Amino acid sequence: IQLTQSPSSLSASVGDRVTITCRASQGVSNYFAWYQQKPGKAPQLLIYAASTLQSGVPSRFSGSGSGTDFTLTISSLQPEDFATYYCQQLGSYPRTFGQGTKVDIK
Amino acid sequence: QVQLQESGPRLVRPSETLSLTCTVSGSSITTYYWSWIRQSPGKGLEWIAYIYHTGNIDYNPSLKGRVTISLDTSRNQFYLRLSSVTAADTAVYYCVRHKSSDKGSYDQWGQGTLVTVSS
Numbered sequence: 001i002q003l004t005q006s007p008s009s010l011s012a013s014v015g016d017r018v019t020i021t022c023r024a025s026q027g028v029s030n031y032f033a034w035y036q037q038k039p040g041k042a043p044q045l046l047i048y049a050a051s052t053l054q055s056g057v058p059s060r061f062s063g064s065g066s067g068t069d070f071t072l073t074i075s076s077l078q079p080e081d082f083a084t085y086y087c088q089q090l091g092s093y094p095r096t097f098g099q100g101t102k103v104d105i106k
Numbered sequence: 107q108v109q110l111q112e113s114g115p116r117l118v119r120p121s122e123t124l125s126l127t128c129t130v131s132g133s134s135i136t137t138y139y140w141s142w143i144r145q146s147p148g149k150g151l152e153w154i155a156y157i158y159h160t161g162n163i164d165y166n167p168s169l170k171g172r173v174t175i176s177l178d179t180s181r182n183q184f185y186l187r188l189s190s191v192t193a194a195d196t197a198v199y200y201c202v203r204h205k206s207s208d209k210g211s212y213d214q215w216g217q218g219t220l221v222t223v224s225s
Contacts, residue, residue: 031209033211033212035212041217042216043212043215044215045205048205086150086151090210090211094153094166095141098150100151
């Protein structure tokens with residue numbers, strides 16, 4: 001299953017609402033996750049089961065969608081949120097990831 | 107506190123076998139599913155294989171025939187072997203824990219280890 005993540009990069013300001021989308025080439029139900037990765041670090045799980053916030057993740061992060069279309073929203077961007085975000089489908093093997101969205105400072 | 111730590115040679119010669127160990131602490135290896143993931147500039151994040159202590163295993167078809175995953179419950183470790191490596195296998199390799207079943211997302215990651223394939 002191919003995942004098309006968009007945009008590939010975006011520039012935003014602190015306090016902005018940011019939306020990242022991911023489209024799967026086939027339906028994956030809600031077997032879907034979002035990760036955040038900072039330079040030189042391993043990815044960290046933000047959202048699992050498409051819309052469930054991982055423990056310890058701030059509530060400004062939210063996920064939605066089912067089937068083929070998914071969205072990650074950051075309601076009010078904070079300085080620590082500047083990073084690269086990846087989507088992942090877990091509904092079919094092989095598991096696949098999106099190509100990433102780099103969020104940087106405007 | 108759960109910790110995963112990758113270890114193994116950082117430099118592997120072309121055509122040889124890459125071998126990595128993931129040492130798990132703070133979590134029993136018999137309770138969860140475990141995977142290897144790699145990240146290279148050219149191909150992004152790529153799932154390699156998963157394993158469960160019952161012997162349930164699956165591999166990415168793109169690497170099938172070259173990859174072997176295994177685990178040792180007595181050591182609380184799991185392993186990756188990738189044979190006949192080329193420069194395309196140069197990547198940061200991560201070991202990860204699945205949150206629940208094999209369909210679970212990855213809630214714990216090792217810090218990653220850069221493996222370079224070069225003569």
